[in-house]
Amino acid sequence: MTTFLSFLINGLSLGSLYALIALGFVIIYKASEILNFAHGAFLLLGAYVIARLEPSVGFFAAVAIGIVATALVAFVSERVLFSRVRSAHMASLTIMTLGLDLIITTDLTRRIGSSVLSLGQPWGAGVVRVGGVSISENRLIAIVVAFVLIGLLFAAFRFTSWGVALRAAAEDGEAAALMGIRQARVGAVAWIIAGGLAAVAAVFLTGSPTPGLEPNLRTIAFAAFPAAILGGLDSTTGALAGGLIVGVAESLFAGYNASLTFLGGGFSVVVPYAVMMLVLVARPAGLFGTKELHRV
Amino acid sequence: MFGAAIGAIGLNILVGTTGQLSLGHAFFLAVGGISYCWLSGESNDAGAHPYVGLGLPPLLGMVLAVGISGLAGLLFSPIGARLKGLYLGIASLGMVFVGIHVFNSVDQVSGGHNGRTVPEFSLFGFTFDDSDPELYVLNVEFEKFERLWYLGLVLAVGCYLFARATLNGRPGRALRAVRDSEIAASVNGVNVTSYRAKAFLLSSMYAGLSGVLFALAIGSVAPESFAIEISVQYLAMIVLGGLGSVGGACAGAAFVTALPYVLGEYAASIPGLSEPGTGGVSYSEAARYAYGAAVILVIIFWPTGLAGIARSLKLVSMRRAARNAPT
Numbered sequence: 194m195t196t197f198l199s200f201l202i203n204g205l206s207l208g209s210l211y212a213l214i215a216l217g218f219v220i221i222y223k224a225s226e227i228l229n230f231a232h233g234a235f236l237l238l239g240a241y242v243i244a245r246l247e248p249s250v251g252f253f254a255a256v257a258i259g260i261v262a263t264a265l266v267a268f269v270s271e272r273v274l275f276s277r278v279r280s281a282h283m284a285s286l287t288i289m290t291l292g293l294d295l296i297i298t299t300d301l302t303r304r305i306g307s308s309v310l311s312l313g314q315p316w317g318a319g320v321v322r323v324g325g326v327s328i329s330e331n332r333l334i335a336i337v338v339a340f341v342l343i344g345l346l347f348a349a350f351r352f353t354s355w356g357v358a359l360r361a362a363a364e365d366g367e368a369a370a371l372m373g374i375r376q377a378r379v380g381a382v383a384w385i386i387a388g389g390l391a392a393v394a395a396v397f398l399t400g401s402p403t404p405g406l407e408p409n410l411r412t413i414a415f416a417a418f419p420a421a422i423l424g425g426l427d428s429t430t431g432a433l434a435g436g437l438i439v440g441v442a443e444s445l446f447a448g449y450n451a452s453l454t455f456l457g458g459g460f461s462v463v464v465p466y467a468v469m470m471l472v473l474v475a476r477p478a479g480l481f482g483t484k485e486l487h488r489v
Numbered sequence: 490m491f492g493a494a495i496g497a498i499g500l501n502i503l504v505g506t507t508g509q510l511s512l513g514h515a516f517f518l519a520v521g522g523i524s525y526c527w528l529s530g531e532s533n534d535a536g537a538h539p540y541v542g543l544g545l546p547p548l549l550g551m552v553l554a555v556g557i558s559g560l561a562g563l564l565f566s567p568i569g570a571r572l573k574g575l576y577l578g579i580a581s582l583g584m585v586f587v588g589i590h591v592f593n594s595v596d597q598v599s600g601g602h603n604g605r606t607v608p609e610f611s612l613f614g615f616t617f618d619d620s621d622p623e624l625y626v627l628n629v630e631f632e633k634f635e636r637l638w639y640l641g642l643v644l645a646v647g648c649y650l651f652a653r654a655t656l657n658g659r660p661g662r663a664l665r666a667v668r669d670s671e672i673a674a675s676v677n678g679v680n681v682t683s684y685r686a687k688a689f690l691l692s693s694m695y696a697g698l699s700g701v702l703f704a705l706a707i708g709s710v711a712p713e714s715f716a717i718e719i720s721v722q723y724l725a726m727i728v729l730g731g732l733g734s735v736g737g738a739c740a741g742a743a744f745v746t747a748l749p750y751v752l753g754e755y756a757a758s759i760p761g762l763s764e765p766g767t768g769g770v771s772y773s774e775a776a777r778y779a780y781g782a783a784v785i786l787v788i789i790f791w792p793t794g795l796a797g798i799a800r801s802l803k804l805v806s807m808r809r810a811a812r813n814a815p816t
Contacts, residue, residue, distance in 0.1 A: 228575045277789055283510055283574055285788045288728045291721050292784035299777040415582075422579045463590045466583030470568060473580055477571045 195325035200448035201441060206332035208440020209339035213394040214417035215424065215432035216346060217387035222426050223363035224376075224383035227275055230290040232391055233411035234297035239263040239392025240399050240406045241301050244310040252313050260392040266297075267388025268381055276377060294411075302408040310406040312399050331400035342393065343433060346386070350429060355382055363427060416443070419469035425482025434480060439465045493746045495641075495648045495702065497726040497738040499695020504724070505733035506656055507688040508668030510574060513565070513581030514696050514723045516588040519715035520561045521697030522704035523592060525554035551701050558697025559690050566686040585717050592712035641702050645739070648695060652735045655691070664688055665733075725784050731796025740795045744783075749776040 214232060221229045243252075243259035250258070270293055278286065319330040350356035358379045361369040370376055391414075398413060399406045420439040424431025447461035472480060500514050529550030565584060572580055655661055663684050666674035675681045704710045722745055730741025752775050791798055 222575075228578070274785060274789065278792070282732055282792075283508075283578075285728055285732070285792060287510060287512075287575070287578060288721075288724045289785055289788045291724065292781040295721070295777055295781035295784075299774050299781070303774055418579050419583060422576055426575060460590065463583075463587050466586045469583055470580060470587070473572060473576065474568060477573070477576065479576070 196448070198326045199328065200444050202326060202328050203332060204441035204444030205437060206328065206336045206440070207444055208420075208437035209336050209343070210394045210397055210436075211417045211420045211440050212343060212433045212436025213339050213390045214414055215421035215436045216343065216429060217390045218417065218421040219424075219426065219429055219432040220359065220383045221387045222421075224359055224380040225271070225275060227286050227290065228426070229387070230287060231270070231294040231297065232387070232417070233414035234294045234301070235263050235267055235388050235391040236395040236398070236414045237301050237406075237408065237411050238266060238297060239388075240312060240395035240410060241305065241310070243392070243396065244312050244399075244406050247311075247313040252315050255313075256392075256396060259396075260389045263392040264385040264388040267384040267391075271381055271384040276380065298408070298411055305406065305408055309404050312396060312406060314396065314400045316400070329400075329402055331397060332402075335397035335400075338393065338397070342390065346390075347429065355379065359383060416465040419465040423469045423472040423479055425479030427483055428479070428481035431479055431481035439468060442468050493699065493703075493723075493726065493742040494645045494739040496696050496699030496723055497730065497742040498648055498652045498735055499692040499699065500723045501727045501730070501733065501735065501738040502652060502656070502664070502695070503688050503692035505727055505731075505738075506661065506668065507664045507685060509569070509685065509688065510578035511581045511692070512578050512717070512720045512724070513584040513588075514692075515715045515717060515719035516581070516585045517558050517561060517693040517696030518700035518703060518719060519588055519592060519712060520693075521554045521558040521700030522710050522715070523700075523712070524557045524697075525550050525701040525704060526710060528553050551698070554701050555694050555697040558700065559694040561697075562689045562693025563686065565693075566689045569689050570682045570685050582717065582720075585715070585720060589712045589716065640705075644698065644702065648698070649735060649739065652695075656735060660684070660687070725780060728784060729780075729787055729794055731794030734794070734796035736799075737794050737796030744795075745780060748780055749773055752776045752779070 214236070217232055217235075218229060221227060239259045239262070242262045243255045246255040246258055274289065274293065275286070278289070314331060316330045316334060320327050321330055321333055350360065358369070358374045359382075361372065361374055362376050362379050366376060394414075395406075395410065398410060416439060417436065420435040421432050422435070423438065424433070424435025443461050443464045446464045450461060476482075496514065496518060499517075500511065503509050503511050525547075529547045565581075568580055569577060656664070663674065663679045666677065666679055667681055667684055671681050674684075700715070707714070726741035726745045727738050728741070729744055730737030730739070752773075787794060793800070
């Protein structure tokens with residue numbers, strides 16, 4: 194029972210990080226109808242900036258700079274690249290984000306090389322035990338920070354004028370524009386927030402029990418795609434639910450791997466995708482996504 | 490390279506003509522390549538990683554491998570036909586990851602993580618390897634790569650003509666109608682679900698053949714050879730070439746496959762490039778930068794790709810000819 198609880202808590206923590214990344218996808222998608230495949234690269238970028246600056250300016254300043262830098266790159270790529278091609282074919286937009294992803298990751302992979310960079314999280318690799326349930330301090334802080342951020346974000350959607358504008362733009366772009374909502378600004382803010390969230394998630398994804406920053410951080414971030422999709426690409430609640438489901442499922446399958454050998458070794462890596470496919474067979478628009486209705 | 494052209498044509502049918510975003514092309518390439526090895530390869534009981542092979546004639550193996558890829562496409566179509574747009578894109582992305590896992594698990598067929606060697610292709614006693622029989626054309630010795638090159642050429646031309654014929658005919662019109670508006674298509678009597686499934690079938694068969702040629706060219710395949718990067722490359726090919734154009738897909742495939750080789754050839758004479766491992770920018774990284782940037786620039790400035798550029802050049806020259814023509 195306690196092992197199960199351990200797996201569950203660790204899964205929730207991983208899931209809350211997936212949810213942070215998935216929320217980034219969702220708000221970018223709501224604002225500009227692009228699924229941002231360069232998000233993994235943003236994570237890598239945030240982590241890299243923090244890891245390089247941490248020795249000279251200290252951890253918290255480095256994190257702040259990392260978040261700002263990532264948000265800035267996201268903002269610039271939206272302004273310079275994606276705001277020009279709003280009406281392009283979906284495949285073109287997708288491959289464009291993939292092109293950006295390729296450039297950033299090639300560069301960062303080259304810079305990181307085969308070394309494992311440490312982000313120098315001050316909480317280290319300690320483990321907290323409560324009645325037999327153990328979780329690393331890093332993961333515990335991750336849950337708290339992620340839920341605070343997600344709470345703030347949900348409040349922003351509900352109460353700030355940007356949140357209202359975003360929801361209006363996602364609902365009906367043309368009508369929103371006619372009501373005087375500046376879509377360019379809504380889009381820009383969405384990309385900035387998504388970039389910042391990616392950097393925050395990167396801080397915790399590179400902490401214990403992970404050894405540090407490696408180029409494969411991008412692959413880990415890929416698991417947030419199924420999270421965003423199975424929750425429903427245009428639903429923020431869905432991103433949260435999807436992230437938690439994927440995180441818990443992955444953690445449980447990884448934990449009970451020994452008794453699940455018939456699925457093949459290392460099945461936990463593909464669990465997010467398997468779960469997503471099962472959900473999509475039943476609900477093609479995800480759990481909370483809006484169904485497309487056709488009126489003739 | 491011709492293998493890439495065939496694969497790109499296949500993906501273009503699905504993405505460019507039917508409007509179904511697919512990131513799962515690598516999976517179908519894997520199905521084609523690995524099942525060819527399984528069907529035509531010999532069993533290998535020696536060593537720590539035994540694998541089985543059925544030892545069928547290579548031509549039969551190739552045809553069956555294409556058939557199996559088509560079957561894989563059909564099996565995915567219940568999911569594929571229900572999903573739209575980006576959901577389909579991510580679902581097919583998932584297919585690549587799950588596929589690699591499945592292939593790694595059935596190591597009797599795929600050779601597992603270590604992969605397996607690809608059996609040489611042969612046709613009516615003529616093998617496509619370095620000798621046997623010796624072949625000289627105009628005093629140039631035809632070795633494995635020359636022979637495979639021509640095999641690929643013949644197959645690619647065949648696939649090109651077939652795709653042209655299909656897309657210019659009734660099925661092509663139906664698929665474009667599905668892309669532009671599903672409702673309008675179905676009102677006009679196009680069975681949307683069935684056409685989407687057929688597009689998936691055809692595209693995955695093209696990918697399967699492409700996978701066989703890819704496997705023949707590299708000589709040894711492992712499930713990891715068919716990672717998500719392969720799907721990305723194919724998408725880049727069709728976007729660079731121009732969505733929906735068969736010829737454009739071939740041009741895009743030529744561009745993307747040739748780029749690393751060309752940069753590798755001239756690496757010494759391009760300033761700023763250095764040998765791999767010396768810490769500078771190596772040519773394979775330069776190629777990645779180049780085609781990442783190429784994809785972005787093409788979409789921003791020439792959204793119709795190489796095919797669109799060719800078309801507008803043709804228009805310009807026709808107009809000029811019309812202006813200069815005596816009246």
